[in-house]
Amino acid sequence: MGFEKFGKISYIRETKVAPFVDYLEQGKVMATRCRSCGKMYFPPRMDCEQCMTSDNMEWKEIVNEWKILTYTVSEFAPTGFEDDVPYILAIAESAEGLRVFTRLSKDVKEEQLQSDMKFKLAPVRLPDGKITYELQPLEEG
Amino acid sequence: MSEVAVVGVGQTAFTRSCGVTIKELCFEAFKEALEDCNLYPKEIEASLICSAPEYDKQRSPAGAIVEYLGLNPQPTTYVENICASGTTGVRLAYSLIKSGLHDIVAVIGFQKMSELTSREAQERMGRGADIMWDSPFGLTMPAGYALYARMHMKTYGTTEEQMAEVKVKSSKYAVLNPKAMFQREVSLEEVLTSRVISSPLKFYDCSANADGASCVILASAEKARKITDTPVWIVGIGSASEPLSMANRTSFVGLNCAVEAARQAYKMAGIEPKDVDVAEVHDCFTIAEIMAYENLGFCNPGEGGKLVQEGQTYIDGDFPVNIDGGLLGKGHPIGATGGSQVRTIVMQLRGDAGRLQVKRAEIGLVHNIGGIGLYGNVLIFRR
Numbered sequence: 001m002g003f004e005k006f007g008k009i010s011y012i013r014e015t016k017v018a019p020f021v022d023y024l025e026q027g028k029v030m031a032t033r034c035r036s037c038g039k040m041y042f043p044p045r046m047d048c049e050q051c052m053t054s055d056n057m058e059w060k061e062i063v064n065e066w067k068i069l070t071y072t073v074s075e076f077a078p079t080g081f082e083d084d085v086p087y088i089l090a091i092a093e094s095a096e097g098l099r100v101f102t103r104l105s106k107d108v109k110e111e112q113l114q115s116d117m118k119f120k121l122a123p124v125r126l127p128d129g130k131i132t133y134e135l136q137p138l139e140e141g
Numbered sequence: 142m143s144e145v146a147v148v149g150v151g152q153t154a155f156t157r158s159c160g161v162t163i164k165e166l167c168f169e170a171f172k173e174a175l176e177d178c179n180l181y182p183k184e185i186e187a188s189l190i191c192s193a194p195e196y197d198k199q200r201s202p203a204g205a206i207v208e209y210l211g212l213n214p215q216p217t218t219y220v221e222n223i224c225a226s227g228t229t230g231v232r233l234a235y236s237l238i239k240s241g242l243h244d245i246v247a248v249i250g251f252q253k254m255s256e257l258t259s260r261e262a263q264e265r266m267g268r269g270a271d272i273m274w275d276s277p278f279g280l281t282m283p284a285g286y287a288l289y290a291r292m293h294m295k296t297y298g299t300t301e302e303q304m305a306e307v308k309v310k311s312s313k314y315a316v317l318n319p320k321a322m323f324q325r326e327v328s329l330e331e332v333l334t335s336r337v338i339s340s341p342l343k344f345y346d347c348s349a350n351a352d353g354a355s356c357v358i359l360a361s362a363e364k365a366r367k368i369t370d371t372p373v374w375i376v377g378i379g380s381a382s383e384p385l386s387m388a389n390r391t392s393f394v395g396l397n398c399a400v401e402a403a404r405q406a407y408k409m410a411g412i413e414p415k416d417v418d419v420a421e422v423h424d425c426f427t428i429a430e431i432m433a434y435e436n437l438g439f440c441n442p443g444e445g446g447k448l449v450q451e452g453q454t455y456i457d458g459d460f461p462v463n464i465d466g467g468l469l470g471k472g473h474p475i476g477a478t479g480g481s482q483v484r485t486i487v488m489q490l491r492g493d494a495g496r497l498q499v500k501r502a503e504i505g506l507v508h509n510i511g512g513i514g515l516y517g518n519v520l521i522f523r524r
Contacts, residue, residue, distance in 0.1 A: 007277025011268065043274045043388060070295065070393050072287035073340040074279065078267025079260050081279035089284050089339075091387060101387035103278050110340075132277065 016046035146365035146372035149178030149358035150484035159352035164209035174356035182211035191226035192476030225511030227479020228518035251354035252474035285513030290428035292393035303446030305332035307427040315470025322472030351472025355480025377410030377521030398517030414438030421482035490524035
């Protein structure tokens with residue numbers, strides 16, 4: 001239990017990475033790192049596909065600086081997300097080479113995406129008390 | 142080791158709403174394939190039933206379908222690789238024959254997407270991505286391919302006009318295919334001004350849900366030569382998979398699973414891309430056809446847009462592609478699509494394609510993709 005709090009619609013309740021949500025509640029976006037072979041995972045996982053060890057992961061805060069690789073403005077949504085359109089979905093890459101698929105903050109305008117703007121992955125509290133993350137502009141300085 | 146040939150093909154018309162049951166739908170395609178090769182149901186030694194089960198009310202559809210087709214007590218198996226289910230069925234039928242377990246196998250693909258309300262269908266589409274890390278953000282099929290389209294445009298300068306050219310070409314051939322759902326030619330202007338679904342993809346950049354069924358009957362060389370004078374041989378098969386999660390994809394300018402499947406298939410067939418006379422590619426979206434040209438080696442990466450714009454993938458070009466309307470023109474009844482692609486290539490290689498016949502077609506290729514570049518199958522055929 002625990003993961004049902006993640007995302008506008010959650011399809012998963014039980015997972016070994018449920019603490020991810022607890023960290024998110026504390027304002028932290030965490031990855032996992034295999035203590036055996038050093039491989040980093042984001043999204044996090046507890047089983048290492050590289051060295052096949054299980055439950056030997058440590059939680060590690062990510063370097064929170066992202067650049068958009070590609071995006072789309074979605075005018076069409078799956079059932080349950082209709083009220084959100086239009087929304088921007090994007091793939092972003094972090095300064096340490098991790099990738100994320102997520103939404104952009106509603107405050108970001110499409111024109112801004114043409115530049116080399118930097119973003120941070122930030123926890124967002126939804127009206128019903130659930131929690132998710134989105135990319136928000138990274139303030140310079 | 143015995144070779145394997147396609148001896149019979151059949152397909153229903155692809156329509157918005159078929160008005161019959163999935164059993165009745167499959168019967169029509171199966172009957173046409175049997176008549177194509179003069180076989181009776183009792184001569185089919187095994188069947189593979191291919192679809193995406195989330196659209197069905199019937200649990201374990203294979204059982205219901207084979208009963209209705211008169212295929213008891215022969216063994217049957219249900220095959221699911223989403224939109225690539227049909228060609229995965231052909232790949233497995235090939236293995237059943239090659240192994241010597243069976244000599245004649247029927248692959249039946251179907252989908253009755255009208256069985257669900259659009260709300261139900263959209264709910265299922267939302268779960269077509271990784272339900273843990275992708276679906277909670279509202280990912281759809283068009284949005285997934287739109288991410289590839291934007292990256293292709295950014296990396297290679299591919300334009301929305303070039304993508305629109307793919308739909309213009311498809312519609313031109315769909316009107317000559319009586320089994321295609323779209324029976325109207327559309328102009329470049331119409332595609333470009335259609336409403337945005339998920340930018341940069343617009344309404345006419347997307348294939349549509351449809352109802353339909355297809356059937357491909359395969360046989361061992363010995364049986365094939367007795368059954369027909371025009372066997373079409375399967376000479377290359379490649380198959381690969383890609384991470385489901387969008388974050389774990391390594392490329393957004395092409396489909397890795399298609400590149401790998403093509404490499405395997407060309408190697409097995411002992412041919413090069415330039416040897417392909419006619420191809421069916423998985424154009425679920427216009428950008429998907431442009432990436433297919435590149436991933437199959439019909440042109441260099443980044444040149445796919447130019448290839449269609451220059452007319453090279455039209456019926457008289459160097460690489461005729463989707464000369465039956467493709468998914469964009471025929472409609473895309475998920476489980477039936479792969480078998481429909483195989484049927485088109487078989488008809489082309491037999492010289493039976495009528496007004497859509499490509500000249501001197503001896504080697505044909507099918508490229509069938511499941512999900513957002515998740516599963517890739519490439520099949521090569523020779524007459």
